[in-house]
Amino acid sequence: YKYNLVTFLPLNLFEQFKRAANSYFLVLLMFHTSADILLLSSSEPNSLCYVETAELDGETNLKFKMALEVTDRYLQEENAMAGFNGLIECEEPNNRLDKFTGTLLWRNRRYALDADKILLRGCKIRNTHFCHGVVIFAGADTEIMKNSGKTKFKRTKIDSLMNYMVYTVNGEVSFCFSTRCPCNAQVCPGFLSFSLVNDAGQINYQAASPDEGALVTAARNFGYVFLSRTQNTITISEMGTERTYDVLAILDFNSDRKRMSVIVRESNGNIRLYCKGADTVIFERLHPRNLKREETEEALDVFASETLRTLCLCYRDISHDEFEAWNKKFMEASVATSNRDEALDKVYEEIEKDLILLGATAIEDKLQDGVPETISKLSKADIKIWVLTGDKKETAENIGFSCELLTDETTICYGEDIRQVKTHKGFLKKKKLRLKFPRTAEEKQKQIEKKRRAEAYKEQQQKNFVDLACECKAVICCRVTPKQKAMVVDLVKKYKKAITLAIGDGANDVNMIKTAHIGVGISGQEGMQAVMSSDYSFGQFRYLQRLLLVHGRWSYIRMCKFLRYFFYKNFAFTLVHIWYSFFNGFSAQTAYEDWFITLYNVLYSSLPVLLVGLFDQDVSDKLSLRFPRLYVLGQKDLLFNYKKFFRSLLHGAITSLVIFFIPYGAYLQTMGQDGEAPSDYQSFAVTAATSLVFVVNLQIGLDTSYWTFVNAFSVFGSIAIYFGITFDFHSAGIHVLFPSAFQFTGTAPNALKQLYLWLTMALTIAVCLLPVVAQRFLSMTVRPSESDRIQKNRKKYLAEEEQWQRRQSAFRRGVSARRSAYAFSHQRGYADLIASGRSIRKKRAPLDAGCLISVLYHGTSSLCWKRGKANSVLQKLLILLQLCNVKLKDGCAAV
Template sequence: MKLLGATAIEDKLQEGVPETIACLNLADIKIWVLTGDKLETAMNIGYSCNMLRDDMNEVFVISGHAPPEVQQQLRSAKERILGRSRVSSGGEVEKADDSVFQETIIAEYALVINGHSLAHALEPQLEHVLLDVACLCKTVICCRVTPMQKAQVVELVKRYKRAVTLAIGDGANDVSMIRTAHIGVGISGQEGMQAVLASDYSFAQFRYLRRLLLVHGRWSYYRMCHFLCYFFYKNFGFTLVHFWYGFFCGFSAQTVYDQWFIAFFNIVYTSLPVLAMGIFDQDVNDQNSLRYPSLYKPGQQNLLFNKRQFFLCTLQGMGTSFLLFFIPYGAFSVMVKEDGSHFTDQQAFAVTIATSLVIVVSVQIGLDTHHWTAVNHFFIWGSLAAYFAILFAMQSDGIFRIFPSNFPFIGTASNSLSETSVWLVILLTTVVCLVPGLAVSFLRAELFPTLTDKVRCLQQSRMRRGPREQNLKRGRRTSSRRSAYAFSHQQGFGELITSGRNMRMSTVSSVCSPGRAAHSSTWLENILKRKNEVSSYDQSVKIQVFLYIVT
C-alpha cells in the first residue's frame, strides 16, 4: 500500500477557555482534565488553558507500568507536597488586590497521569492514595484514558469526597463520564451530538459554562434557599397560632381562623409571592456574579440553608405566631368599640389575627426580596387585594353575599374592620412582628457583612468599575507563550522571526550593523545614499528592510 496523503482536523481551544477556567478556579471549583490525548498533547493543552503554568512549584508525572511503581510515584509525590508544606508553612502567600475581598494563594502543584498508570491507580488498594494526591494538587490531568476510565475517575470522586460533580464533554467518548456525574453538560460541536443527547445541559461553547455555574447555578441555589426559609417561616407563623389558642380553648381542637381562610392561605393568599421570589429574585446582578466568582463559595459550603438556618426560621415563625396571637388577645381584653361596647366575639378576634397574618407575611417577603420586578409587585400586592376581596365577599351581609345566611362569619369583616381600633391593633401587630427581624438584618449587614452584602452595597452605590475580565488580575500572571493549538510541539519561532536574525539582507548588513535603536537613523541615511544598490532589490527585500527598521 502506498500513502497517498494525510489529513487532520484543527484541534484548537475555543474562545474564552483560559478565562473561563481561571474564573472557575477563583470560585473554588476543582477542575480535572480527562482526555484521550497523549501526554505531550495533554500537557500542551494544560499550558494553553492556563491549568499548567511555568510558575507552579512542581508538576508530578505518573507514568509507571506496574502497580508497585505507580504506588511509589504517588507516595513520593504526596510526601514531597506534605514535606514542602511543613517546611514553608503553606508555601508562598500572596495577597490578592481587590476592593471587596482578599484571598491567599498557596503553593501549587499539578498531577499528570497516563492511562496505563491510571488503570493501576484505580485499583482498590491504590485509589485512596490517588485521590489524596489529586486533592493536594491544584491541577489534575489524566491523559490517554479510555471512556470507562473517565467514568471511574468521576465515580471515585463521588464515592469518597461526597461532592457534586459536573462532567462536560463534546464527543461520544465522553458519554459514560457525563452519565456518571451528577450533572452532565454536552458541547454541540464537530464531534457529533452523542454527548448532547446524554447530558442535562448543552451549549455550543465551553465559555458558557461560566455563566451556567456562576450566574444561573448560583441564582438557583440562592432562590431555593430563600424559598425554603420563607416557606417554613410563614407556615410556622400560621400554624402555631392554634397552639397558643389551645391554652384558652382547653385544647378542644377548635380553630382560630374560619375554615375558608385555612383552605385559602397556602393556595391563594401566599402561594404566588413566594413563587415569584423563587423564580425572579437575585441577590446581585449577573455582571457582579461573574465579576466576583467567590460569591459561588457559600453554595459549596451550604451556608444559606442548613440546620442552623432551619432553626432560625423555626424560631422566627414561632415568635411571629406568639405575637400574632397575644397582641390582639391583650388588646381585645381592654379595647372597646366606638359605641362603648366590648369586643367579646371570637369571630372578630379571628378576623383580626388573619388580617394581621396576611399583611405580616406579605410585607416580610417584600423585605426579603432583593430584585423587584413587575411580577413581584403584582403577586404581592395582588395577593393582599385578593385577600380583602374574598374576605368581604364571603362575610358580606348585604347585596354581595354569596354564602347562605347560616355561614358562621357572615357580617364579621364589615363589623370588625370598620373599627379604627382594630386597624390600630393590626398596625401594632405588623410593626412588632417585622421590626426585630429588620433590625437583626440591618445590624448583621453593618457589623458582620458577607461578601454578598459588600457586593450589593457596591452595586447599589453605583461604584462598579467598567466591564473587565472577571478579576483575573487578582491571581498571578498566567499568560503563557505557548500556542493555543493542541499539538505537541516546542516553543514557536515567533521570537526568532521578530528579532530579525533570519532575514536575508547581506548587502544592507555590510553597509552598517543596525543592532541598536540609536544607530537606526544613520543606517537609514546610508541606505538612502546607496539608492542605486537598494533599487536593485526585489519588492520582498524592501519589505524586509522596512520591517527591520521598524523593529
C-alpha cells in the same frame, strides 16, 4: 349514514383521513422503520441503505447500512426472497444501539451479523428506493424500546435533603470534569477558504469522525484521492493513477484496542496490513529492528508541544499461507454467538505484530474562544478542574498550558512521582499498608479474609488517589478510556461527597456525563451522543461560566430564600392553632376561618415568594461573573443548612406567638366604639388572620433583593386579594345562598371599623418586623457579606465598566458594520515572501523523510478550484498558500 359491524372500520378510517394532517403523518410513518430489521438487499449498489438516526442518537447526517455480500448477490428479486430459508441466531433483546451480535446460517454456511447490517426501529430510510429485510425484533423487544425504560433520575441535594433539608445543585458544584471539549473545532475568523461561482467538481467526504475526514482530506491534498468503496474493494487515485485494492479484513477500532487495522490485497497479489492507532499501543507491536522509531518519537514530542492530536501509522506484509491460517480463526471468531468481542480481540493480537513504522499524523483542534478566561473564573470560584482525556501525556500537558489550567509557576506532579509526594505529605507510611483482621483456622475463612484484605487495600488506594488529587490545583488524566472517566467521577462522588459536573462533546464522554451529578454536553463535530445524554447542552465551553456563576448561583439563592420563607410562613400560620388549643380545651376548633385556611397558601401568600424564586438576584450577572468568589457560598451551604432551618422554625414560632397573644391581650376586657365588647371568636380570627397576611407579605418584601414592578404588585396585590375575598365571604348575600359554608356574616366589615383593632394589628406587625429590620441593618453594617459589599459599591463598578467600554469603542471608530472583503489592497502584500520560499515561522527540529505529517484545522473548508485555463494562475496561488511550508525530501512530504 349509520355504522354497523361491517362498515364501522372503513367509514371511520375514511372520516379520519379526510383530514389532511392525518394523511400527512401517515406518510411520515411510512418512512420510519417500525422494527429491528436485518438488511438483506436494497436498490442501491452493493445493497447499501442510507438512514438518518436523529431519533436514536441525535445525529442528522446520513449513515449507511450494508447487507451481506451473499444476500446482495442472490436476494435482489422478490421470487428469490420468497424462497429464502436461512436461520438467524442472535443475542437476546437489549438496549445497546451500537452493537449487535448474531449469525446467519444459509446454504450450509455461517455468516457474521453486526450492527452495520441492522436497520433499527426509529431510523428513517433516505435516498433508497426499496430494501428487503427480515424482522429480528418487534414491538417492545426493539432496541429503542429497551432504551425507553425508566430514566435514571438524578436527585439534587434539594430532593435528597428535603427529608431533612434542601439545596440546589447548580449553585454548589465543587468539581468540574472535562474532556478535551475546550479544543472543539471552531470556524476561525481568517481567510482559510473561498468559493468560485462554478461547479468545483470535487468529492465531498462524509466521515464517521472529524479526524477521519481530516486525514482523508489531507491525503487528497497530497495527490492520494479516495474515490469509491464497495464491500470488498476500495479505489484510490494515487498521483493520477487509479488503483483498486481488495479489502480482505477490517480489524475494528474500540477504546480498549486504541487502534484500527485493515488487510488488503494489492494489484500484484501481495497482502499487506495497514494499522493506525495511539503511539503507546503501536510502539508495543513494532518490529525490534525499526529504524524510524526514534525520529517518529521526536516528531511526536514536537506535535505534543503544540497540543496536536497524534496517531502513528504502520504496516506489515503478510504471506498467503499466514493469512489463510489467520483468516480461518478470524471467521470462526466473527460468527461466535457468545463473547465475540473477546474472541476477535484475541485473533487481532495474533496478526498485529512485527509492524513497520511509517510515520505519524498530527491533527489540531482549535481552542475555542474564552476557554482560558472560563477556567480562570471557575478556579477563582473554588471549583476544581479535572481534565480527563485519551491523549498522550505530553499532549494533555500542553493542553493544560494552552487553556491556562497550568502555568509556568505550577509544580507538576506526574503519576510516577505520586508515591514520593504521598510520602512527603504524609499520605502513606513508609511501610506497606497493614490491615488487621481476625485470623481463623479454616482455609475457607482464610480465603475470605484474603479477599477482604485485597478489597480494603484497593479501596484505600482509591481514597489515597482522591485525597492526593484534591490537594492539587488542577488534575489532568491522560490515556483514559470512557469507562475510566466514569470511574474517576464516581470516586470523587464516593469519597468527597461533593457535587460533580462533567462536560464533554463526544460519544466517549457519555459514561462520564451520566455518572456526574450534572452532565453538560457540547454540540460540535463529534456527534450528538453527549448532548442527548446530558442535563444541559450548549455550543461552546465558555458558556459554562454563565451556567454556574450566574444561573447556578442565582438558582441556589432563590431556592434557599424560597424554602426558608416557605417554612417560616407555614410555621407562623400553623403554630397559632397550637397556642389557641390551650384556650379551647384542645378541641378541634381552628383559630381561623375555614376559607382562610384553604386560601392562605393558594392566594394570600404564594405569589410573592414564587416571584422571588423566579427572578430574585442579589447582584447582577455582570458582577457575578466579575467576582467568582461569590459562588463559594453555595459550596459551603451558607444559605440553607440545619442552622438556617431551625432559625426559620424559631422565627416562625415567634411570629405565631406575637400574632396570637397580642390580639388575645388586646381583646381581654375591652370595649368597642359602639359600646359593645369586640372579644368574640370571629372578630379575633379576622384580626389574627389580617395580621398574619400583612406580616408574611411584608416579610417577603424584606427578603427580596431585586425589586421589579411585578414583585411590588404581587406583595400589595396579595393583601388586596385578601381583603376583597374576605369582605365578599363575610357579606350577607353569600350567606343567604350558602348558609352552612359561610358563617362569618358581617364579621370583617364590623370588626375592621374599630380603630382599636387597627392599632392592635399595627402593633402586631411592628413587633414582628422591626426586630428583623434591625438585625438586617446591623448585619450589613457590622458583618457585611461579600455580596453586600459588592452591592454597596455597584455604582463604582458600573462606572468602571462604562469607562472601559468607552476605551474599547475608541479603537473601533470608523469601522463599518458590514463584513465585506475586497480583492485589492492599497498596501504591498506578501507575494514576494511566498515566491521566495522563505518561512517566517520559528524553525523546529527537522523531520526525517520517513514521517508523513498532516496538520489540519477542523471546521474549515478545503480549498477548491475549477479545472481550466482561466483559473490556472489562481490554482498555483492556492497551492502556494496551502502548501508553502511543504518540503520534499527523498520522495516524502512533511508539513
